[in-house]
Amino acid sequence: xxxxxxxxxxxxxxxxxxxxxxxxxxxxxxxxxxxxxxxxxxxxxxxxxxxxxxxxxxxxxxxxxxxxxxxxxxxxxxxxxxxxxxxxxxxxxxxxxxxxxxxxxxxxxxxxxxxxxxxxxxxxxxxxxxxxxxxxxxxxxxxxxxxxxxxxxxxxxxxxxxxxxxxxxxxxxxxxxxxxxxxxxxxxxxxxxxxxxxxxxxxxxxxxxxxxxxxxxxxxxxxxxxxxxxxxxxxxx
Amino acid sequence: xxxxxxxxxxxxxxxxxxxxxxxxxxxxxxxxxxxxxxxxxxxxxxxxxxxxxxxxxxxxxxxxxxxxxxxxxxxxxxxxxxxxxxxxxxxxxxxxxxxxxxxxxxxxxxxxxxxxxxxxxxxxxxxxxxxxxxxxxxxxxxxxxxxxxxxxxxxxxxxxxxxxxxxxxxxxxxxxxxxxxxxxxxxxxxxxxxxxx
Numbered sequence: 001x002x003x004x005x006x007x008x009x010x011x012x013x014x015x016x017x018x019x020x021x022x023x024x025x026x027x028x029x030x031x032x033x034x035x036x037x038x039x040x041x042x043x044x045x046x047x048x049x050x051x052x053x054x055x056x057x058x059x060x061x062x063x064x065x066x067x068x069x070x071x072x073x074x075x076x077x078x079x080x081x082x083x084x085x086x087x088x089x090x091x092x093x094x095x096x097x098x099x100x101x102x103x104x105x106x107x108x109x110x111x112x113x114x115x116x117x118x119x120x121x122x123x124x125x126x127x128x129x130x131x132x133x134x135x136x137x138x139x140x141x142x143x144x145x146x147x148x149x150x151x152x153x154x155x156x157x158x159x160x161x162x163x164x165x166x167x168x169x170x171x172x173x174x175x176x177x178x179x180x181x182x183x184x185x186x187x188x189x190x191x192x193x194x195x196x197x198x199x200x201x202x203x204x205x206x207x208x209x210x211x212x213x214x215x216x217x218x219x220x221x222x223x224x225x226x227x228x229x230x231x232x233x234x235x236x237x
Numbered sequence: 238x239x240x241x242x243x244x245x246x247x248x249x250x251x252x253x254x255x256x257x258x259x260x261x262x263x264x265x266x267x268x269x270x271x272x273x274x275x276x277x278x279x280x281x282x283x284x285x286x287x288x289x290x291x292x293x294x295x296x297x298x299x300x301x302x303x304x305x306x307x308x309x310x311x312x313x314x315x316x317x318x319x320x321x322x323x324x325x326x327x328x329x330x331x332x333x334x335x336x337x338x339x340x341x342x343x344x345x346x347x348x349x350x351x352x353x354x355x356x357x358x359x360x361x362x363x364x365x366x367x368x369x370x371x372x373x374x375x376x377x378x379x380x381x382x383x384x385x386x387x388x389x390x391x392x393x394x395x396x397x398x399x400x401x402x403x404x405x406x407x408x409x410x411x412x413x414x415x416x417x418x419x420x421x422x423x424x425x426x427x428x429x430x431x432x433x434x
Contacts, residue, residue, distance in 0.1 A: 009417040016391040016416065018398045047424035050432060051392040054377055055370035058289040064302060065277075065284060071306045072272070072313050120298040137293070191394050235296065 007040030015041055015048040052195060056139055056150055061120060121150075124212055126231040134194070136231050138212065146203035149185060149212075153196040156230060159216050164189055165230065166217040169202065169209035169237070183209055187217070210236040260326040261319075268316035280309055283330055285378070286371045290331075293367045294338050294354050303341060308334045327372075327431050335364060369432055376426035384419035391416060 013019040014027045031038040121139035128134040133155035141148045151167070159165055167185040175181035186200040214231035260282065266275035287308055291301025311333050319329050338354045354364055377385050390401045402412045 009413040012417040012420040013391075013398050013413060015420065016388075017394050018391045018396065018401065018416070020397050020399060023398075044420050044424060047420055047427055048392075050369070050373050050427055051377075051388060051423065052394075053370050054373040054392070055289055055293075055367070057374060057378070058285060058292060060284055060288045061298065061302060064288065064305060065280060067302070068280065068284075068306045068309050069277070072276070072310050075310045075314070076272070121292065123292050123296050197393055 007037045011037055011040045011044060012048075015044045016051070052193070056137075056152065058121070058139075122237065124233045124235060124237060126151075126212065126214065126233050129229050129232045134231055136214070138233075140206070140212075140237055142206070143201075146201065147206065148199065148201055150199045151197070153188075153190060153198070153214075153231070154194060156190050156194045156196070158190050158192070158194070162219055163216050164219045165196075165214050167198075167200070167212070167214050169204045169206065170211040170213060171208060172210050172236075185212075187219075206237040212237060261321040264312075264316050264319045264321075264326055264329070267313060268319065272313065276309075276313060279312070279326075283309075286368075286375050287330075287334055289371045289374070290334060290364070290367060291338070293371075294364060295341060300341050304334060304337055307337045307341075311337065325431055331368060338364075372430040372432050373427065376423060376430050379426050380419060380422050383415060384422055387412060387415050388419050388423060 010019060010023065010027050014024060014031075017024075019027060027037075031041060121141050124138040124140055126136040126138065134153070134157070135155055136151050136153040138149050138151040149167070153165075156165070164187040166187045168182045169185060171181035183202070183204040185202045185204075186198065188196050188198045190196045212233040213229050215229050260279065263275045263279045267279065284305060287305045288301050291304035292298065295301055295304065308330065312330055315333065319326070335354065342354055377388065380388070386405070387401065390396055390404065391398075396404065398412050398416070399409055402409045405412065407415075
């Protein structure tokens with residue numbers, strides 16, 4: 001291919017690894033001789049790598065902005081050494097009213113947080129039990145019939161041929177291969193960089209099965225747990 | 238009250254370098270007593286990242302909410318101490334957030350299961366890692382929906398471009414040019430967020 005004056009759009013697909021294999025090979029050969037495209041690959045490579053580290057989208061609780069500004073108004077009521085402001089009586093009254101509102105809001109927040117079916121995700125970090133680079137972060141949302149797990153895995157070496165990773169919720173008392181006491185959440189595998197992003201619905205009661213872990217299992221359709229843990233949650237669900 | 242929609246459009250379409258200056262300007266306005274539009278615009282730029290940080294560091298929604306509130310009360314109080322020559326607004330905000338996270342973690346009643354956050358930033362510490370992930374998410378969210386969509390379909394690496402074209406119902410050539418412009422926009426947004434692409 002001839003040298004381009006400007007980099008061509010395939011640069012992005014190449015950096016992100018989404019070209020067809022033959023396209024990727026052709027582009028790799030092309031950048032040997034095309035400085036514009038080569039420079040562009042170098043320029044965009046970092047952004048491409050960072051993309052894979054994006055945190056899952058988080059829903060901010062409704063009304064948080066209003067509660068924060070009420071807290072600021074309440075803090076404003078007291079004299080603050082950093083500021084030299086004069087407040088007229090009316091503004092003091094507004095701030096005092098805001099402070100009263102805030103107390104009520106605080107109670108509501110506590111109530112919401114203790115309800116078992118809170119729509120807000122619980123964050124569970126997982127690590128390799130024997131040490132090592134593998135780690136994962138799972139966001140767990142409860143629903144009336146179980147919940148949803150969204151998990152991002154990194155640094156996990158791909159499983160041996162013919163096997164997959166399996167995610168489990170294990171009984172509070174633990175279990176053993178001989179006496180299993182766990183439910184399977186789902187299976188997955190990782191890409192060549194050891195990363196995976198997965199999402200499962202589950203119907204287990206997390207008060208009975210609060211320990212989350214990942215094992216390697218033969219991909220033979222046999223649902224029985226046979227193998228060793230590669231990730232274990234640092235905290236209980 | 239501020240015109241929220243107008244503010245958002247301005248922020249989204251400004252070039253990265255202008256946005257960085259804008260944030261410093263917002264802090265200066267807050268320091269000068271603008272507790273309305275400027276503080277609200279600043280708050281909206283950081284609410285999601287601070288809440289996400291709280292969830293990841295403290296593992297608890299109500300502590301995460303407290304982290305957001307306390308951080309912004311202190312951002313407002315300390316706005317006068319912000320020096321744009323010493324660092325970005327993001328560094329200013331997250332340095333405050335780090336101290337509050339440590340305080341919340343140590344509070345006897347909170348007892349989070351998460352490890353204690355470090356008081357000082359260090360490369361590779363959990364908070365820095367979390368912040369990179371949140372900053373990348375924030376940069377993605379700042380892109381146009383079409384750009385964000387094509388990147389989200391690309392970075393998972395389970396689809397090739399022809400499959401992405403099929404999924405989106407647009408020609409392959411469109412996916413290629415859109416991905417290119419989206420990745421350039423992403424690089425600019427990441428640099429704006431302080432994690433250079």
